[in-house]
Amino acid sequence: MPKSINILLRNAHTTIDLAVRAELAQHGFADITPSQFALLRNLGEDGSRPSELAARAGVTRQAITKIVDELERLDLVRRAPDPDDGRGVIVRYTDRGLAGLEMARELALELEREYATRVGGDRWAQLRATLETLFSDDLPRT
Amino acid sequence: MPKSINILLRNAHTTIDLAVRAELAQHGFADITPSQFALLRNLGEDGSRPSELAARAGVTRQAITKIVDELERLDLVRRAPDPDDGRGVIVRYTDRGLAGLEMARELALELEREYATRVGGDRWAQLRATLETLFSDDLPRT
DNA sequence: CGACGTTTGTCAAGCAAGGTGAACTACAAT
């Protein structure tokens, strides 16, 4: 009985996600939830305004406020006032936050290298390319 | 900036999942949640005992009880006493439940055919095969 | 300038999904 493509994709995502988060936890970045991680990933080098983040993620500003609160408590991001707009706030990485993100990227690449050796570099590259062709649109919802 | 493989996989899964559930809803099977759908998928032609389902999904029996309650209210499954064990229960598809599942399978195959034509049948088959090689292990958690 | 509406971020409360642990009943197994 062939597994549904859906299940395969879900398994793949879950496997990688769990592996990365577990490794992160072992390196001192404990218990980052998926939505926290998603925000961290979307922050950008120069930081972002909560409203931008909300618009990109397709959620309300309130939801972002909460996630930023949590990430601030974890010392992964920091709020600063926007010099150009007295109402605004800019959310930026802390050093620790940036280090965590880079480490996550490293770990994901390492995993990819492992998969590439298991199925062959060209086959892995093909998979990646096919996925990018079909599914690289940004989706709403974290 | 290449998208993370993780995001691609997630996008793919979410896209397909949403499409199938939306189509199902249009055909009168409204608002089936992911966990309900997962249980429905794992039921098997001959039905299953709640404990089996719990073990397979990696959750407690209580969680299964709740989902079965919901599916029963939707007239997608039916509980019957186990003739071989007075304590036991067998959860089986209703006709409507089976029809919904088959329709979901059909819809997923249709989507796959569409993707196959977009990237080429061989490339899609490769993607499928690669995913199966790497990620066909069953994961706990619905 | 000032009054008016708009935008930004926040606080508070609450909801839906998807669970958990504890305690109970009926039946099975020994």
Added chain:
DNA sequence: ATTGTAGTTCACCTTGCTTGACAAACGTCG
């Protein structure tokens, strides 16, 4: 007779959102 197992009920929890209300800071238009 005692112990174990299947299913259920109940109360509760966490995640990741939502709506509503609000103050402070813009923008604009007379």
